[in-house]
Amino acid sequence: MFGEPGRGDRIARMIGIPLLLLFIAITAVFYVLFAHLAVEGDSMLPTLRDADRVLITKGYDDPRAGDIVVVKVRSRHTGELRDFIKRVVAVEGDTVRVDRGVAYINGVREADAYDFLTGEDDVSTPELVVPEDHVYVLGDNRPISFDSRFYGPVPLSATTGRIVAIYAPIGRIGTVD
Numbered sequence: 001m002f003g004e005p006g007r008g009d010r011i012a013r014m015i016g017i018p019l020l021l022l023f024i025a026i027t028a029v030f031y032v033l034f035a036h037l038a039v040e041g042d043s044m045l046p047t048l049r050d051a052d053r054v055l056i057t058k059g060y061d062d063p064r065a066g067d068i069v070v071v072k073v074r075s076r077h078t079g080e081l082r083d084f085i086k087r088v089v090a091v092e093g094d095t096v097r098v099d100r101g102v103a104y105i106n107g108v109r110e111a112d113a114y115d116f117l118t119g120e121d122d123v124s125t126p127e128l129v130v131p132e133d134h135v136y137v138l139g140d141n142r143p144i145s146f147d148s149r150f151y152g153p154v155p156l157s158a159t160t161g162r163i164v165a166i167y168a169p170i171g172r173i174g175t176v177d
Contacts, residue, residue, distance in 0.1 A: 033058065035161055037070060037083065043139035043146065044085055046115050047176060053168035056161035063091050063135045063156065065105065066114065068163040068176055071137060071154045076146055085163065086137035086147050090130050097127040098149055101142035114177045119143040135159065
């Protein structure tokens, strides 16, 4: 009686094999199409929190204001190239200036489509035109963010991808604005 294939075995194969294939496909997509990164620090509060785990597209060739991206720039503390997560506020050809943490793009105050934090002592910058193949990035928590106000526009070649979602912790799962 033992070892004879029964109805239960057939059902297990009919369900188990497709579930296994689905798991393999999801894992492949998760690791082949996306990179992963843990958020370090509070420069993107309130959008991203310290220790959030995020999915990043591999490559970034179509920048748009409002995108949250990973840029590779030199740390002001160590001088080493590091990944920083920032929001694109201006793209090539845009004129940008920052007044106490609020960006003005082509003379217009940045969109309030997302939340950002500013303070009275925030850094201001003179007007500049974003060069070709560059983006101007700012952290959402402007009082503590190390961003384009300090290191200037970032070449597209220094962007490693766009943040598309938070996948951990479980209570924070979702897309980002």
